[in-house]
Amino acid sequence: MHTGHVTTPFGRRPMTLALVKGQLEVAAAKPAPRVEKWKVFRDICEARERLGLQDRALAVLDALLTFYPGSVLEAEQGLVVFPSNGQLSVRAHGIAGTTLRRHLASLVDAGLIQRRDSPNGKRYAHRNGDGDIEQAYGFDLAPLQARAAELASLAQDVAAERIRFRRAKESLTICRRDVRKLITAAIEEGVEGDWGAVEAVYAGIIGRLPRYPVYAQVEAALDEMGLLREEVLNRLGTKINPEKKDGNDIQIGCHIQNSKPESIYELELSSENEQGEPAWTEPETMRKQDARAKAKANAESIKSFPLGMVLRACPQISDYGPGGGIAHWRELMAAAVLVRSMLGVSPSAYQEACHAMGPENAAVAIACILERSNFINSAGGYLRDLTKRTERGEFSLGPMLMALLKGNGEGSRKAG
Numbered sequence: 001m002h003t004g005h006v007t008t009p010f011g012r013r014p015m016t017l018a019l020v021k022g023q024l025e026v027a028a029a030k031p032a033p034r035v036e037k038w039k040v041f042r043d044i045c046e047a048r049e050r051l052g053l054q055d056r057a058l059a060v061l062d063a064l065l066t067f068y069p070g071s072v073l074e075a076e077q078g079l080v081v082f083p084s085n086g087q088l089s090v091r092a093h094g095i096a097g098t099t100l101r102r103h104l105a106s107l108v109d110a111g112l113i114q115r116r117d118s119p120n121g122k123r124y125a126h127r128n129g130d131g132d133i134e135q136a137y138g139f140d141l142a143p144l145q146a147r148a149a150e151l152a153s154l155a156q157d158v159a160a161e162r163i164r165f166r167r168a169k170e171s172l173t174i175c176r177r178d179v180r181k182l183i184t185a186a187i188e189e190g191v192e193g194d195w196g197a198v199e200a201v202y203a204g205i206i207g208r209l210p211r212y213p214v215y216a217q218v219e220a221a222l223d224e225m226g227l228l229r230e231e232v233l234n235r236l237g238t239k240i241n242p243e244k245k246d247g248n249d250i251q252i253g254c255h256i257q258n259s260k261p262e263s264i265y266e267l268e269l270s271s272e273n274e275q276g277e278p279a280w281t282e283p284e285t286m287r288k289q290d291a292r293a294k295a296k297a298n299a300e301s302i303k304s305f306p307l308g309m310v311l312r313a314c315p316q317i318s319d320y321g322p323g324g325g326i327a328h329w330r331e332l333m334a335a336a337v338l339v340r341s342m343l344g345v346s347p348s349a350y351q352e353a354c355h356a357m358g359p360e361n362a363a364v365a366i367a368c369i370l371e372r373s374n375f376i377n378s379a380g381g382y383l384r385d386l387t388k389r390t391e392r393g394e395f396s397l398g399p400m401l402m403a404l405l406k407g408n409g410e411g412s413r414k415a416g
Contacts, residue, residue, distance in 0.1 A: 082138030
């Protein structure tokens, strides 16, 4: 293996100072004596975006590693592999020649492999009388051995960042649910204050979030939403009469009944609230008797939601329709079946939703879940929760659709 000097590429490929620096750094490094090649590969896959690599580049690197005998990279055995482009293409699942060359170059630029070109640019090896390799021309895997510790650290950093991002999204979901429910409770119970202005601030924070936010955007929104939650609690704290303890206990119990940590749509009103009556004033026995009737009525109310309104509230579902569009309810239901599988919702969960809500309503629910999937940890668990609430008569699709319309800038439009 030649790592003690700099080699230049064959043909029209230019030599750059970056290549010189990379070769000198690898030559000066003190790599670990034994490095598992597939562990290094997994670390590179984890840190792919940090390294500026595409998926196809990983497939090419995977193919290169298969030409190295054994599972441990050892300098004593030589680290140069010399497959032809044809052999590489076969092991990289039939990747085209031009694409193969482009991704080989990206691996070189990322400092993961080095070229060891022969005088004529071909890849081959000279062997001695015993069949051992004395000199090889091809791709040197020495950078993988030299940078193994660095790549492992980078992969751990990426994994930790992903966990922080997920937890920030979870915290934002809970915080926005708290603010939404506290504002709703204040308005419904007649607490004095300009709650319309508070709700406008809430809508502004949510409106500034893009459809696919990055960690910094979620963190900034979480900070703002946390301050707004504190403000709402302070306002409520100065208005609530502490003597009315029983009423407050009942109210809190009602809020706990509908809380789900994976849901971002916690502003859906129960059937009683939609009719203008507090849910806790109805006797429990009557709620149980009417649950089946409410679920049946909800399943039959789909025609109150025009298909056009559903598609405006949930535009992403149209991408899964035939020809990239949806024109009829049957096409929406067909697209929902495809999206159901993509989201990881089990067939049994979707069948239960169809039975409780009706097939059209279940399709609309799937479209809503797809629209906000980046805020929902478990699409299957969320759909099962909606199904159970539908069976109890505690869920309606109307508020969910209106919330999405408002988020898409169409909050003023009414369901036809």
